[in-house]
Amino acid sequence: MADAGAAVTDTHPLLFHAAGSGTLGRKAAVHFAACxxxxxLIYVPAVVIWECVLLVRAGRVVLRHGVHQFFEDLFSNPAYQPHDLTPGQVLAGEELRFNRDPFDALVCAAARDLELPLITRDGEIRGSGAVRVIW
Known part of the structure; x- marks a missing residue:
């Protein structure tokens, strides 16, 4: 069931918010500030956590205290909730392959599973119409 004050986050908005980089869209920034x-409430799909792990491992993202501490700190605020990956999301993600990025499909599947908008600036996701978008 959808909650008007809830959304799902894609990987890049979560990292932009954590970095305080000011690159979030206005509506996305308002939602993170409210959180x-x-x-x-912001749901963080398991696939977003996994993508963050891979980005840190590859050296493309640096988290001051490491990825484990980052998520421990994040989830200490009850307004951030992890959302498990389910077999149903994986199967739904296969139907949502509007590009070659499996993370995009699985993040969209999580948003659809929760019936919530997705916080993302990803043009392919926005153009696909697969989910409602906040940016």
Whole structure:
């Protein structure tokens, strides 16, 4: 069931927010700020956690205290909730292959599973119409 104050995050918005880089879209920044004050909820799909692990491992992202501590700190705020990957999402993701990035398909499948909008600036996701987008 959808919650008006809830959304799902893609990988890059979560990392942009954590970095305080100011590169979030206006609506995305408002949603993350509401989450920080516990006035909104953001679900973090397991596949986003995995993509962060891979980005850190590849040296493309540096997290000050490492990936494990990053997510431990993140989930200490109850406004951020992990969302498990299910076989149903994997199968739905196969039908959502609008590009070659399996992470995009699985993140969209998580948003559809929760019936929530996805926080993303990804043009291919936005253009696909697969999910409602916040940016």
């Amino acid at each position: 920080e004050s516990r006035d909104a």
